[in-house]
Amino acid sequence: MSSQLENAGGTVLAAVIGLGSMGFGMARSMKRAGLDVVGYDIAPAAVGRFVEEGGRGAATAADAARGADIIVSVVVNGAQTEGILFGPDGIAGVIKPGAVFVSSATMDPAVARDLSQRAEVxxxxxxxxxxxxxxxxxxSGxxxxxxxxxxxxxxxARPALDAMAAKIYELGDTAGTGAAFKMINQLLAGVHIAAACEAISFAAKQGLELGKVYEVITASAGSSWMFENRVPHVLAGDYTPRSAIEIFVKDLGIVQDMARSERYPVPLAAAALQMYLAAAGAGMGRDDDSSLARLYAQLSGATLPGTNSKKE
Amino acid sequence: MSSQLENAGGTVLAAVIGLGSMGFGMARSMKRAGLDVVGYDIAPAAVGRFVEEGGRGAATAADAARGADIIVSVVVNGAQTEGILFGPDGIAGVIKPGAVFVSSATMDPAVARDLSQRAEVxxxxxxxxxxxxxxxxxxSGxxxxxxxxxxxxxxxARPALDAMAAKIYELGDTAGTGAAFKMINQLLAGVHIAAACEAISFAAKQGLELGKVYEVITASAGSSWMFENRVPHVLAGDYTPRSAIEIFVKDLGIVQDMARSERYPVPLAAAALQMYLAAAGAGMGRDDDSSLARLYAQLSGATLPGTNSKKE
Structure with missing residues (x-):
């Protein structure tokens, strides 16, 4: 099998489609691991940046995918993934037989199952x-x-997976299971960020010393990975996006759609989604997801570090 | 100062009021540390248990408190604490001048401030x-x-605190601040348990392997202290109460009352409270708080280990 996946020179040829903050790093990690990497992005500047780093660029997704052993797709959602494969300029027709399309977007498991079936055909x-x-x-791979x-x-996909990841969970032999695990994680992550912001701004509203709140909570049963990671953005008053509000508008939207079609109630995820929507509606969609804390502060007159939300 | 707080023999005399699972352990820890401990509980059997262990028992709260240097109150809420101090059989009148009343119940910070002011008077x-x-x-102290x-x-309070706690946060010089920190923790803890249960039963509904979900999530950004601690109860199908649903009916109720009076919105805590209320209403109030997972399963027909919630 592996001989089919190597080109004449014995080097694995990989295409990366989508060179944003994630795709760019993944492309570099694969190049560093010795793969021959061709990058493509709808933004020519992103391709230029990869070429400056010594990578190879392509003018279209099809040019990148043609002849590749592995195509890694690093786009935002299921619709973009479908467009890359089966849209007007889709690459499905040029992917060589036996190659593998690695889809990294967060999406509804049903969409992943559908795309996989069409690929195998x-x-x-x-x-x-x-x-x-x-x-x-x-x-860092x-x-x-x-x-x-x-x-x-x-x-x-193994050479690419090994180059990109420290931990690879192998969750089953059909597409969709990986997506389902990711959605469970996103449900929790989205709720925990909202809870962290609800709590830290509530502490501010009561005049508590927020640095002390961070110290006590991270050592207590109320802690979460997200509380530990996001509250420092709030304490620094720094809402530069590491991950934006719009990501959870999207991901909790998928959770809600999945849950609705399965007749499963998600009151926590639904309440959190409304807060992300409110933050996006208030103009913070592209800001860091910890901006929910600013929203709570604005709604209540609480004062957070580096913000001017208190009504005077 | 410390000479005032010791009796003739040089031993600190401590009273513990409330010998439930927490108070009993706290009384034993103080005894082990060399304090002279008198215990009282409205349930005579609880007093008897402490006496069997070599402790001293009292027939009334006033008998326990009379002459004590430190009175540790280990009851459920602010109303019970107020009753112990200022109710019909309240101990406020017998507490010796300069002694300290240590209140461990979770309560609205405003109630803690009020009780403290009346004590100082x-x-x-x-x-x-x-x-x-x-x-x-x-x-274990x-x-x-x-x-x-x-x-x-x-x-x-120092001799009692040192005997009971591994970690003592000193959060300010007025009563109420400790209570406020505790409420921030309870807001997060209550939301995180509900989110953990919403997520694990959603995974069950989708037929995912729950042990694998636990492994992946606890290593991912979606984890929380509560997910890590409570989901094993669900995987074992064991809803023996370590902490009951009714505790969060109470604590998120306090959060909601505080937030309402401060005009602060808590949509996440409110959604979680509704789920605890639903579980209590469905007859699970005295079961482990991870019973929310059973509630989600019953509502949706998901199958959890050791339960029979799937409609057939």
Missing amino acids: LGFHYLDAPISGGAAKAA ELTIMASGSKAAFEG | LGFHYLDAPISGGAAKAA ELTIMASGSKAAFEG
Whole structure:
């Protein structure tokens, strides 16, 4: 099998489609691991940046995918992933037989299952492989990947997975399971950020010393990974986006759609989604997701570090 | 100062009022540390249990408190605490001048401030000292205490605090601040348990392997202290109460009352409270708080380990 996946020179040829903060780091990690990497992005500047770093660029997604053993798609959602494969300029027709398409976008498991089935019909493999870890871990090749797909899809993707990830969960032999695990994680992450912001601004409203609140809570049963990670942005008054409000508008939207179609109630996720929508509606959609704390402060007259939300 | 707080023999005399799972362990920890401890509980059997262990028992709260240097109150809420001090059989009149009343119940900060002011008028000190850590840590003397109060209150309470806690946060010189920190913790803890249950039963509804979900999530950004601690109860199908649903009916109720009076919106805490109320209404009020997972499963037909919630 692996001989099919190597080109004449024995080097694995990988295409990366989408060179944003995640895709750029993933492309560099694969290049560093010895893969021959071709990058494409709808923004020519992103391709230029990769070329400056010694990578190879392509003018279209099809040019990048043609002849590749592995195509890693690093776009935002299921609709973009479908567009890349099967849209007007879709690459499905140029992917070589037996190659593997590695999809890292967060999406409804049903969409992942559908895309995988259409891929297999056309003769290439599909690995459902959502990622977790942020831009810094993408750059260092230390992502967490929640993957599912056929044995052939895993085997074909292996050189790329090993280059990109510190931890690869192999969650089953059909696409969709990886996506489902990722959605469970996003439900919790989205609720925990909202809870962290609800709590820290409530502490501010009561005049508590916020640095002390951070110290006590992170050592107590009320802590969460997100409280520990996001509250420092609030304490610094720094809402530069590491991950934006709009990401959770999207991801909790998917959770809500999935839950509605399965007749499963998600009151916590639904309440959190309303807060992300309110923050986006108030103009903070592209700001850091910890901006929910600013929203709570604005609504209540609480004062947070570096903001001017108190009504005077 | 400390000479005032010791009896003729040089031993600190401490009273513990409320010998439930927390108070019993706290009384034993103080006894082990060399304090002379008198215990009282409205249930005579609880007093008997403490006496069997070599402790001293009292027939009334006033008998326990009379002459004590430190009175540790381990009851459920602010109303019970007020009753112990100022109710028909209240002990406020028998507490000796300069002694300290250590209040460990979770309550609205405004109630803690009020009780403290009334105590100071009568000539004894009040330490606002809510606890965290559960029965096992109460028994081993390793609780976390979130305390605030006057310098005199801290000094008087010190022998008891040192005996009961591994970590004592000194959060300010007025009662109410400790209570406020505890409420921030309870807001987060209550939301995180509800989110953990919403997520794990949603995973069950989708047919995911729950042990794997636990492994992946606890290593990911969606984790929380409560997810890590409570989901194993669900995986074991064991809803024996370590902490009951009714505790969060009470604590998120306090959060909601505080937030309403301060005109601060708490949509996450409010959504979580509705789920605890639903679980209590469905007959699970005295079961473990992870019973919210059973509620979600019953509502949706998901199958959890050891339960029979799937409609057939």
